[in-house]
Amino acid sequence: MIHVENVSKTFTLHNQHGAVIEVVSRANLDVHSGECVALTGVSGSGKSTLMRMIFGNYLAASGQITVDGVRIVGASPREIIALRRHRLGYVSQFLRVVPRVSTLDVVSEPLLRVGTSEVEAHGGAKDLLARLRIPEPLWSLSPLTFSGGEQQRVNIARGFAHHYPVLLVDEPTASLDGTNRDTVLTLIEEAKARGAAILGIFHDADARARVCDREIDVSGFKTP
Amino acid sequence: MQDEPLFSASAVSKSYGTHVGCRDVSFDLWPGEVLGIVGESGSGKSTLLNCISGQLDPSEGDVLYRTQDDGMKSTQAMSEPELRKLRRTDWAFVHQNPRDGLRLSVSAGGNVGERLMAVGARHYGDIRRSASEWLERVEISTARIDDRPSTFSGGMQQRLQIARNLVTHPRLIFMDEPTGGLDVSVQARLLDLLRSLVRELGLSAIIVTHDLAVVRLLADRLMVMKDGSVVEQGLTDQVLDDPQHAYTQLLVSSVLMP
Secondary structure, three states: OEEEEEEEEEEEEOOOOOEEEEEEEEEEEEEOOOOEEEEEOOOOOOHHHHHHHHHOOOOOOEEEEEEOOEEOOOOOHHHHHHHHHHOEEEEOOOOOOOOOOOHHHHHHHHHHHOOOOHHHHHHHHHHHHHHOOOOHHHOOOOHHHOOHHHHHHHHHHHHHHOOOOEEEEEOOOOOOOHHHHHHHHHHHHHHHHOOOEEEEEOOOHHHHHHHOOEEEEHHHOOOO | OOOOOOEEEEEEEEEEOOEEEEEEEEEEEOOOOEEEEEOOOOOOHHHHHHHHOOOOOOOEEEEEEEEOOOEEEEOOOOOHHHHHHHHHOOEEEEOOOHHHHOOOOOOHHHHHHHHHHHOOOOOHHHHHHHHHHHHHHOOOOHHHOOOOHHHOOHHHHHHHHHHHHHOOOOOEEEEEOOOOOOOHHHHHHHHHHHHHHHHHHOOEEEEEEOOHHHHHHHOOEEEEEEOOEEEEEEEHHHHHHOOOOHHHHHHHHOOOOO
16 A cells, blocks of 8 residues: 655755755655554654655655555645545644634544535544543634643544545654553554554554554665 | 646736746646645735736736636636626635725625625525625624624624625635734634635635745645746645745745744
């Protein structure tokens, strides 16, 4: 479902004397349906950069990336938008939403965008918010007023609301307490069980051991 | 995915004597898509918006629109009445200053109803009902339906301008700095309104703004303009998070919270 072949990434900083920084070089990986693969490597080794290239957020300098049949490198914005709407989800570490929109609407939005009825979308969103222990009185408030841990759980609820066949997760369990961490890992297991291909970054070794089938060390994707 | 764009600009240029307003701009817009155009003042973004929306005649280039009846058609080849009809029905234009898009001497309800009458609505009860539905939708109390917009706050005027524009169910909406000059709290409400309208009505929109936070939340795609030319375009978050052009990098790194 995810195929990465000989992918490299450099950043050219035009306003800093044209400095060129190479972050990833010749990366290769595959993630199949129903499996969860962890990217490992020290901080700064390019894990997030690689994920962002797969999501179409960063442009690869060279190589090929295919997600569920769509070639990401060189794709038109329109193709990426359609892919993200229906088939490729990304749970980032930060919640980025329109201020003053209720938590329930924030979590329902991915479902509404794929044409789910409002009743059904709200139903799905409420289930997830309850499972992630966001107290019901908060559902009508904007998540931007919440604590860091609560925002992260809202972000996870939003990421898992629609059942994407391909899912990228960046540190989904960081800063969560034991029970919520368990819920997030269960959500990942459920997604795998329905055949989703998941690629993630998990600093938590126990979490990795529980949900990941394989690990890929990105430190290997560097020019020696 | 539909194969034909809704709207297509090709090599649009506008010059005023030796001064270049915008130069050689081309893009396609598909149904349901929101395109953001950013750049600093003087970059030509408003000139471009005026040229492609029929407010100004481009010096060169062509603008095509997929009409409901005849398919793709050049707006330059349209007759003046045809173009006027398009601007009243399929297209809408939201001005930065609501005073440019409203009639201040006419009641709020009249401002919304007027656009309906321009497309042939005649039944007073129906017009008033539509007007009050749209006021509610943009969160203006229907108790204010008979008040003149000059008694409204800036944010309310902007929302009224949006109601006036959307009442005829346009397919494409042009917006020039729609959140400019509004308090941040009012901006947020307007952003939420625009997002849900785009989603629910399947609208396409072209938004000119200098505010990168606004385009991040509203636009699917982004064009960055400098000195009349497009220097970079692509998926909004890609252009903002991995800008390729020196000018875009400067623009993005100059914002406190992009």
